[in-house]
Amino acid sequence: MIKPxxxxxxxxxxxxxxTPSGSVRLCCSSLQDANISKYEDGSVxxxxxxxxxxxNTNFFQEVRKKMLANEHVRxxxxxxxxxxxxxxxxxxxxxxKYPDLSNEDLxxxxxxxxxxxxxxxxxxxxxxxxxxxxxxxxSAWMKEWxxxxxxxxxxxxxxWSRLEKNEWPxxxxxxxxxxxxxxxxxTVRLTGGEPFLVTANKEFLxxxxxxxxxxxxxxxxxxxGTVWDNDLPELWKHFEQVNLRVSVDGLYEVNDYIRTPSxxxxxxxxxxxxxxxxxxxxxxxxxxxxxxxxxxxxxxSFIEFFRNKNLxxxxxxxxxxxxxxxxxxxxxxxxxxxxxxxxxxxxxxxSALVNLLDSSKTSQWNQFIAYTKKLDQLRNxxxxxxxxxxxxx
Numbered sequence: 001m002i003k004p005x006x007x008x009x010x011x012x013x014x015x016x017x018x019t020p021s022g023s024v025r026l027c028c029s030s031l032q033d034a035n036i037s038k039y040e041d042g043s044v045x046x047x048x049x050x051x052x053x054x055x056n057t058n059f060f061q062e063v064r065k066k067m068l069a070n071e072h073v074r075x076x077x078x079x080x081x082x083x084x085x086x087x088x089x090x091x092x093x094x095x096x097k098y099p100d101l102s103n104e105d106l107x108x109x110x111x112x113x114x115x116x117x118x119x120x121x122x123x124x125x126x127x128x129x130x131x132x133x134x135x136x137x138x139s140a141w142m143k144e145w146x147x148x149x150x151x152x153x154x155x156x157x158x159x160w161s162r163l164e165k166n167e168w169p170x171x172x173x174x175x176x177x178x179x180x181x182x183x184x185x186x187t188v189r190l191t192g193g194e195p196f197l198v199t200a201n202k203e204f205l206x207x208x209x210x211x212x213x214x215x216x217x218x219x220x221x222x223x224x225g226t227v228w229d230n231d232l233p234e235l236w237k238h239f240e241q242v243n244l245r246v247s248v249d250g251l252y253e254v255n256d257y258i259r260t261p262s263x264x265x266x267x268x269x270x271x272x273x274x275x276x277x278x279x280x281x282x283x284x285x286x287x288x289x290x291x292x293x294x295x296x297x298x299x300x301s302f303i304e305f306f307r308n309k310n311l312x313x314x315x316x317x318x319x320x321x322x323x324x325x326x327x328x329x330x331x332x333x334x335x336x337x338x339x340x341x342x343x344x345x346x347x348x349x350x351s352a353l354v355n356l357l358d359s360s361k362t363s364q365w366n367q368f369i370a371y372t373k374k375l376d377q378l379r380n381x382x383x384x385x386x387x388x389x390x391x392x393x
Contacts, residue, residue, distance in 0.1 A: 008067045009076065009091040010098040012060055013110055016181060017119035020137050020193060022047045022168035024054045026063060028119050028189075029090040030075040032320070047174045051181070052112045061108045068106060078319060087317075087352040115181040119189040122198040123169045128224050130249075130259045131375065132292055132318050135163050137193060147378055151371050152321075169198045178204060182213050191222040196229045205235045214238040222247060222288065224259065225267035233277055242281075244274050245288040245314065250295045251305055257386045258294050260379055271311070287311050291353055292318040293368060296326060297336075297389040299353070300343040315349030317356060323364040323371060326356045333390065334360050 011017075011027045019025050019036070024045040026035040037045040037057045045054035066073050079089035126138035135141040135155070142164065145152060155163065168174060185208075190201060208214040218241040225246040236242045248267060249258045256262055274285045287306050291299060299315075306313055318324045329337065334357040341357075344350050369392065372383050383392050 007070050007073055007076065007080075008095075009079070010094045010101060011091070012064045012067065013101065013105060014094075014098065014115065015117040015119055016051065016055060016112070016115045018047050018121060020121040020124040021162060021166060022123075022171075022174065024049075024051075026060075026075050027090065028121070028191075029078050031077055034075040047168065047177060048171060049177075051177050055112055055115075056109050064106070064108045081319070085352055085355055087349065112180055113184060116184055116186045117189065118178065118181060118185060118187070119191075120201070121191050122193055122195050122201060123166045124163060124193045125166070125169075125197050126193040126224070127197065127226060128194070128259050128262055130224075131294065132258070132290060132321060132324050139163070139166070139193070144375070144378055148371070148374060151367075151374055170200050175200065175204050175207070179207060179211075182208055182211060182217075185213065185217050187218045187220060189220045189222075194224050194227060195221055196223055196227045196232075199229075202231060202235065205239075209235065209238045215240055218243065221245065224262065225270050226262050228270050228273060233281065236283060237281055240282065242283045244283065244285045246271055246274070246285065247288045247290070248306075249290055249292075250298050251302055253386055254295055254298050257381060257383075258292075260381075271309075275309075275311075285311060287313045288316065289313050290316050290318055291326065292324045293326065293329060293390070294324070294383075294387055296329075296353070296357075297340055297387065299350070300340060303344045303347050303350075313347075313349075315347075315353065317353065321371075323367040325364075326353065327359045327361050328364045328368055329357065329360060330362050330365060331360050334358075336389065 015027055017025050017027045024037040024047065026037075037054055037059045039045060039053075039057055045057055047054070063073055063075070076091065079091035082089035083092060121137070124135065124137050124139045126140050129138060129140045129144060133141060134152070135145045146154070192198065195201065205214075208217055215238070217239055219236065219239050220243045222245045225248065246267070247259070249255050252264045255264045255267070271285065274283065277283050278285050289295070289302065295302070303313060317326060322328070326334070326337070338354050338357050341350055341354050345354070372392070375381070376383055383390065
């Protein structure tokens with residue numbers, strides 16, 4: 001048996017992951033500029049390709065070899081950073097799930113039917129323009145992203161064209177290819193964009209049911225909570241478990257400011273539907289909160305609100321764009337946030353946020369202000385009314 005080490009992670013042997021554009025990547029937690037699977041000619045591996053080849057490019061084989069040799073893998077730096085901050089990373093979670101893997105399991109070339117986790121970002125079709133997002137993950141961002149000009153990295157014309165016609169989730173070749181991984185699947189993660197706006201995946205769920213494999217598959221959705229598909233509960237009852245992670249980033253006006261044009265009350269109504277379903281079906285509902293400068297001062301109230309609804313909150317934190325990250329706060333504001341967080345210091349993940357606030361590096365503070373004020377102007381919003389603790393006018 002091979003003992004996992006500091007850089008080892010089971011992901012390259014167990015997970016097939018795709019970007020919102022349908023490109024095959026290492027995993028959803030890996031660095032975006034270092035995680036894409038490419039062929040020898042430099043072309044990007046896609047879900048429409050032969051998945052046996054797409055999952056065994058030189059990129060994947062090199063990552064596997066480096067992990068076995070305990071060598072640094074640049075694509076994995078997000079997990080390294082989280083581990084160092086005392087936050088449970090995706091890598092750590094995977095190691096807990098697969099504490100022992102055999103030498104046979106850890107070959108550098110793997111058969112595609114060995115995939116146990118399928119991670120699909122179902123395009124960039126979305127109805128929200130969250131402030132920490134971009135047009136790669138939300139089609140609603142297109143116009144405003146251009147209007148932000150040099151404040152954000154602008155895609156070239158070819159990329160814009162691809163983003164505007166991101167139709168791969170409707171391509172039947174994709175779902176035909178993915179049938180190959182169904183027999184040993186244990187988990188399917190469906191995100192977006194907004195997964196409830198992509199109807200093509202329902203045919204894949206039906207195939208899992210008809211082929212007799214749904215009973216050993218867990219479905220994990222990450223939804224913004226603003227839409228609901230009435231067809232899904234009937235399909236879900238055939239699966240081992242369905243986990244619904246509802247992304248909410250604040251209470252009332254704070255959430256609506258970050259996740260424009262969502263309405264907090266509408267999200268609560270949909271959460272009520274999910275909880276009612278969970279009372280008599282294999283469904284679990286949790287809240288996912290992406291902690292950032294905009295909502296850090298409201299976190300204790302946020303925790304208390306959803307605790308009263310018997311909902312657990314998974315606290316994550318912004319890493320990209322880096323100018324929205326907690327460590328960008330000036331020292332006086334970071335200390336103020338730390339003091340407020342003491343009210344819920346025992347809640348899972350809060351102490352890690354306090355630690356992040358200790359590593360203040362304010363070099364991007366002016367970038368945060370410029371981005372925020374420009375977006376406020378475009379959206380007719382005002383940060384000083386939403387987050388007065390920042391002291392911005």
